[in-house]
Amino acid sequence: MLSVLALTSVVLLGIVSQTTAIVVYTSWEKHALVGTDVRLSCSFFSWQWTSPDVTFSWQYRADGAKEGISIFHFAGGAPYQDSKGPFRDRLEFVGNPSRRDGSILIKNVDFGDNGTFTCDAKNPPDIAGHPSSVRLLVFEKVPVQAGVITGAIIGVVLGLLILIVAIYYLMRFLVARRVFSLSMSKHGKKGKGKEGSQQKQASAVMDPAKLKAAASEKKKQESRREKK
Amino acid sequence: MLVLLLGIVILHVAALVLLLVSTIFSAWVVNPNSSSDLWNNCTTINNVDRCDSADTGVWIQAVQALMILSIIFSFIALVLFFCQLFTLQKGGRFFITGAFQIFASLFVMSGAIIYTVMNTMWVPETLWFYGFSYVLAWVAFPLAFISGLIYVILRKRE
Numbered sequence A: 001m002l003s004v005l006a007l008t009s010v011v012l013l014g015i016v017s018q019t020t021a022i023v024v025y026t027s028w029e030k031h032a033l034v035g036t037d038v039r040l041s042c043s044f045f046s047w048q049w050t051s052p053d054v055t056f057s058w059q060y061r062a063d064g065a066k067e068g069i070s071i072f073h074f075a076g077g078a079p080y081q082d083s084k085g086p087f088r089d090r091l092e093f094v095g096n097p098s099r100r101d102g103s104i105l106i107k108n109v110d111f112g113d114n115g116t117f118t119c120d121a122k123n124p125p126d127i128a129g130h131p132s133s134v135r136l137l138v139f140e141k142v143p144v145q146a147g148v149i150t151g152a153i154i155g156v157v158l159g160l161l162i163l164i165v166a167i168y169y170l171m172r173f174l175v176a177r178r179v180f181s182l183s184m185s186k187h188g189k190k191g192k193g194k195e196g197s198q199q200k201q202a203s204a205v206m207d208p209a210k211l212k213a214a215a216s217e218k219k220k221q222e223s224r225r226e227k228k
Numbered sequence B: 001m002l003v004l005l006l007g008i009v010i011l012h013v014a015a016l017v018l019l020l021v022s023t024i025f026s027a028w029v030v031n032p033n034s035s036s037d038l039w040n041n042c043t044t045i046n047n048v049d050r051c052d053s054a055d056t057g058v059w060i061q062a063v064q065a066l067m068i069l070s071i072i073f074s075f076i077a078l079v080l081f082f083c084q085l086f087t088l089q090k091g092g093r094f095f096i097t098g099a100f101q102i103f104a105s106l107f108v109m110s111g112a113i114i115y116t117v118m119n120t121m122w123v124p125e126t127l128w129f130y131g132f133s134y135v136l137a138w139v140a141f142p143l144a145f146i147s148g149l150i151y152v153i154l155r156k157r158e
Helices: A002-020 A148-192 A194-206 A208-227 B002-024 B058-087 B095-121 B132-153
Strands: A023-026 A029-033 A038-040 A042-045 A055-062 A069-075 A078-081 A091-093 A104-106 A115-122 A132-139 B029-031 B034-036 B040-045 B048-053
Touching (some): A023 A115, A023 A132, A038 A132, A069 A091, B002 B058, B002 B132, B058 B095, B058 B132, B095 B132
Parallel strands (some): A029 A132
Antiparallel strands (some): A023 A042, A038 A104, A055 A069, A055 A115, A091 A104, A115 A132, B034 B040
16 A cells, blocks of 8 residues: 555656756856856756757856846757857857756856856756856955855864874774783683694784784783792 | 862853853954954944954954864863763862863964954954953953863862
8 A cells, every 4th residue: 555655656756747847957156266267067957868959058147237148059969159249269068968968168267257157958848947047256366265264173173183082092992902812812821821822923923013012021021020 | 079069160161151152242343333253244324233244364264263162172171071070080180171171271362362463354444442252252261271270180089
């Protein structure tokens, strides 16, 4: 009963979303330095297969301008560019339509390029959806974003703290295990005699750290004997 | 002993509250119609309050980070104190608690010093005074430091 319900709900969901929408994704804001190239990415999500007739169109609205202009259109497998506007020879299509990627590259950005870029994608027959916008902000030098350094300092100090605590417990664990294994090997000597010591030697050869430990242990024993 | 413990807890909580208040309240720098703290610059023009987010320079972010760190460390110290109160053997000292509390006091001190030295970079050049948050931050420093020292000196008794 439950599974049937789940199945129907999935089917219903599928039908509903098939009828509804294509969802276009861009980033929210893009920061760029003067004179660099900036990639404005645009992709979409749709329940349909990627159609060969997929189209992408980019519009640009400068800050303060009332209306946007169309600067780029991709349709029928070929990119088309605006041959007059501000981006006439500075724009390049770098997306991959078969992978639902309609990104463009704007070369040599300048302060005049500050504005909103709107990407719209259609994946016939899935055409109902809202365009998505990304705001381009051009800077002379990258500004420090609020909270980045605050977060970094707090993160580093707390990270160090956690690291120190972790190392402390690790050391304690290792020391405890060494003491434990030493006491075990002592008991082993009493019981098994030569076998135990041979095993110990073999393991000591394998592991240089244990070798040192064994050596120091031997020294201790010797010193104890001398005292006696 | 109980009185001593109660006293030191009160001292600790007082330092923590002072740290919180001084970090949150917008009164590091005040003048008759504007005030600013680590997060906001607020001005009152014609009885209308207007707050902008603070400058995002490097140094003010360092002050923000140090204040938050000192709150965190002081809080950890308080938690550790109650842990150690029940786990420590008789005659032991509250070393870890004290260390955290002293770290907290050093953080707030560094934050306040940086604010004092570097505030010309984000405070507008008009007539202003240091506000109560700034004073509280400076008061919190000796409180936290003293309570940290007491933790280190204090021996646990029954």
